[in-house]
Amino acid sequence: MAHRILSAAIVIALILGSGVLGSPRVRVALDFFPNPNHVPLYVAIDMGFFAERGIEVEVVPPGEPSYVVRLAATRTVEVALTPQMNFLIAKDAGLPLIAVAALIDRSLGGLLSLEEYGIKTLADLRGKTIGYSLAPLEPALWRTVLACAGLTVDDVQLVNVGMMNTAQALLLRQVDAIGAFRNFEPFQVEAQGKKPVFFPQEEYCIPETYEILAVVNPAVLRDRRSEIEAFVAGLAEGIAHTKAHPEEAFAAFLRARPDLDDALNRRSYEATLPLYAEGARHDDPAQWEKMQDYLFSSGLISREYPLEELYADLVSGKG
Numbered sequence: 622m623a624h625r626i627l628s629a630a631i632v633i634a635l636i637l638g639s640g641v642l643g644s645p646r647v648r649v650a651l652d653f654f655p656n657p658n659h660v661p662l663y664v665a666i667d668m669g670f671f672a673e674r675g676i677e678v679e680v681v682p683p684g685e686p687s688y689v690v691r692l693a694a695t696r697t698v699e700v701a702l703t704p705q706m707n708f709l710i711a712k713d714a715g716l717p718l719i720a721v722a723a724l725i726d727r728s729l730g731g732l733l734s735l736e737e738y739g740i741k742t743l744a745d746l747r748g749k750t751i752g753y754s755l756a757p758l759e760p761a762l763w764r765t766v767l768a769c770a771g772l773t774v775d776d777v778q779l780v781n782v783g784m785m786n787t788a789q790a791l792l793l794r795q796v797d798a799i800g801a802f803r804n805f806e807p808f809q810v811e812a813q814g815k816k817p818v819f820f821p822q823e824e825y826c827i828p829e830t831y832e833i834l835a836v837v838n839p840a841v842l843r844d845r846r847s848e849i850e851a852f853v854a855g856l857a858e859g860i861a862h863t864k865a866h867p868e869e870a871f872a873a874f875l876r877a878r879p880d881l882d883d884a885l886n887r888r889s890y891e892a893t894l895p896l897y898a899e900g901a902r903h904d905d906p907a908q909w910e911k912m913q914d915y916l917f918s919s920g921l922i923s924r925e926y927p928l929e930e931l932y933a934d935l936v937s938g939k940g
Contacts, residue, residue: 644672645845647852648698650681650689652833655881656805657890658725659702660874661897665859667873674851680877687755694718696838699845700852705831705912706758706921712931713922717838720932722853723903724833724860725896728823732766733801735791736816740798743770743820752782752796759800761919762827769826804892808885828911831903832896842933853935857901867894904934 651659662680665671671678681698683689690708693701694716702724703711712718732751734740740749743766753759764774782790787799788809801807807817823829835856842849863870871890875882906928913925 644675644677645848646677646679647671647700647848648679648681649835649852650692650698650701651683652689652702652704653686654682655680655878657871657874657881657886657893658804658833660870660890660893661724661859661863662856663859663874663877664863664870665855667876668859668862670858670862671852671855674855676848676851676855678852678855690716690718690836693836693838693841696841699841699849700835700837702833703836705834705909706916708834708836709913709916709926709931710758710921712926713924717840718836719839719842719930720831720834720836720903721842721849721935722835722856722901723831723898724835724856724901725893726831726898726903727896728821728827728830729802729804729832729896730762730800730827731803731819731821731824732763732798733791733806733810733820734798734818735810736818738794738797740818743767743772743825746798747772747776749797750778750780750795752780752787752790752799754781754783754787754800756781758921761921762822763800765827765915765919766820766822766825804896805885805889808888808892812885828915829908830912831898831908834903835901850935853901857936860897860899860901863897864894864899900936902936903932904936 649662666678689701690703690711692698708718708720732743739745751763753763760779763779767774767777780796782796787801788806790796791799792810792813792815799806801819803819803821807819810817835853837849871887909928909931913922916922917925
């Protein structure tokens with residue numbers, strides 16, 4: 622009888638828990654399909670940095686990238702990765718969210734064109750077409766960038782080319798420039814024998830941003846704080862290990878995603894290495910305030926929020 626009771630208890634633990642002997646599971650929804658931006662997360666899983674803190678992390682690729690934050694808000698997952706700007710817009714729309722860490726703490730975005738199109742400066746885009754995939758955010762960004770260069774939205778045509786087709790639209794010259802990430806699309810067009818011309822958004826009146834934040838529902842932080850703290854600490858160690866051992870880290874990533882073992886993803890990874898957030902820190906008040914000011918003045922959020930409602934500092938222990 623005792624053996625039966627023990628066996629039943631083990632079965633129940635495996636069912637109610639998740640992972641080895643009931644280690645609590647933390648599901649993490651990616652901001653986009655797996656790519657080199659996510660290497661430290663995969664490293665932390667592969668090297669056991671989460672497991673040694675008593676949690677099992679499950680990566681959840683997004684079905685629809687623009688709705689990832691809703692998964693965290695509804696507690697379908699414990700953590701979602703998302704850009705700071707998307708997070709603030711979602712927060713303003715009423716979704717219950719708070720940021721707990723950063724994976725990439727600097728801007729990746731900007732406008733990309735090709736040298737053969739005669740684009741050397743942003744002024745050369747006058748009378749041209751710019752392709753984008755995410756509204757209303759991208760049109761607002763590119764209006765700011767253009768205004769910073771002395772152009773208006775009337776000087777260009779903005780065209781929605783769809784989520785997955787921006788680089789193809791540029792290569793086929795369906796558009797003259799696209800919204801792009803500096804650590805991917807420029808290398809993508811170079812692989813096609815083209816010479817990219819990239820204009821970083823932060824050089825044209827857009828505040829520096831946390832490109833990838835980890836966000837949770839505040840109720841999850843309240844009810845499962847120790848597990849979220851373990852996730853943040855494991856992610857920070859994954860970032861540190863990636864920076865200290867870049868080849869080993871990329872090999873760990875490829876063990877999980879062997880389909881991404883190609884020259885394009887290797888170049889993207891090399892460009893991303895300096896951009897991973899040291900210590901997973903996401904708590905620069907000035908960076909939060911400047912981004913809120915920008916989004917509010919651009920009409921993308923209806924008000925600005927107290928910083929304590931936007932992020933919790935789980936790294937220093939002050940939040």
